[in-house]
Amino acid sequence: MPETNICQYYPPWFRRILDFQALCQAERVDLRTMEDAMERIHQNFFIQTMDENTTSQWEGILRILPVPGETLDFRRLRVLNRLSLRPPFTMIFLRQKLDSLFGQENYDAVIDFPNYALLIEIFAENPGVFDNVGVLRDIINIIKPCHIMYNSALTFPEMKKSLYVTPYLGRAIGITHLPELIRPDAQRTEDELI
Numbered sequence: 001m002p003e004t005n006i007c008q009y010y011p012p013w014f015r016r017i018l019d020f021q022a023l024c025q026a027e028r029v030d031l032r033t034m035e036d037a038m039e040r041i042h043q044n045f046f047i048q049t050m051d052e053n054t055t056s057q058w059e060g061i062l063r064i065l066p067v068p069g070e071t072l073d074f075r076r077l078r079v080l081n082r083l084s085l086r087p088p089f090t091m092i093f094l095r096q097k098l099d100s101l102f103g104q105e106n107y108d109a110v111i112d113f114p115n116y117a118l119l120i121e122i123f124a125e126n127p128g129v130f131d132n133v134g135v136l137r138d139i140i141n142i143i144k145p146c147h148i149m150y151n152s153a154l155t156f157p158e159m160k161k162s163l164y165v166t167p168y169l170g171r172a173i174g175i176t177h178l179p180e181l182i183r184p185d186a187q188r189t190e191d192e193l194i
Contacts, residue, residue, distance in 0.1 A: 003028060003032065004028065004031055005024065005028070006023075006024045006027045006028060006031075007020065007021060007024040010024075047076055047079055047080045047083070048076060048080070050076065052072055055072060055075050055076055055079060058079045059075065059079060062079060062082045062083070064078060064079065064082065085139065085142045085143060087143075089143040091109070091111065093143075094109060094143070095109060097136075097139055098120070098136070101132040101135060101136055102122055102123075102129065102132060102136075106122065106123050106125060107120060107121065107122045107123065108120070108121045108123075109121075115149070116147055116148050116149060117148065117149040117150070117151060118140075118144065118148055118149070118150050118151070119151050119152075119153075120136075120140075120150075120151070120152040120153070121152070121153040121154075121155055122136075122152065122153070122154050122155065123155050124154055124155065129154070133154060136152075140152075
C-alpha cells in the first residue's frame, strides 16, 4: 500500500511550517506500523496464514505438543486437521475423510444399526494406503462414539488377502489372513502331512 502523506490534508498555510512537516513524518511512520499490525491481525484470522505465536496459542488450546524442528506450515495443517475433527460428525463427514484418504470407490463404509457397529472395508490399490490407514485409525478413534464398535478390513484384490482389525474392550486386535504361499508343484498330499 502506498505511503499516506498526512500533510496533504493540512490547510496550505500549515504545510509550510517545519514543525508540521516533522509531525507529518512521525505520523507516517506510526500509520505504517499500525497498517502492518492490522495486516498481521487479518492474517491471524485464518489458520493457513497465521503466524507462529498464534499457532502456538492454538496448539495450547487443542493440547498439541509440537516437536522441535517441525515447520510452521506443518503445524498449521495439524491445527486445521484437529479443528476439523470437532463434532457433530455424520456419515457424510466420514465419507469425505475416506474420499480424501483413499479416493472415491476405494472403500466401503456401512453402519450396522441393530448391532451398533461401523464396518469399513478399504480396497488397497497401492502401497501408499498403509500410511493412510494409520491416519484413518486416529480419525476414527477421535470421532467414533464410545458405544459404537468399529471393524475395518484392508483388502488387496491382487493378492487375495485381508487384514482385519477388530476392537476388543477398548483395544484393537489385528488378525492377518494370507493365502497359501506354497507353489503348486511343491504341495504335499494329505498322506504326506500325516
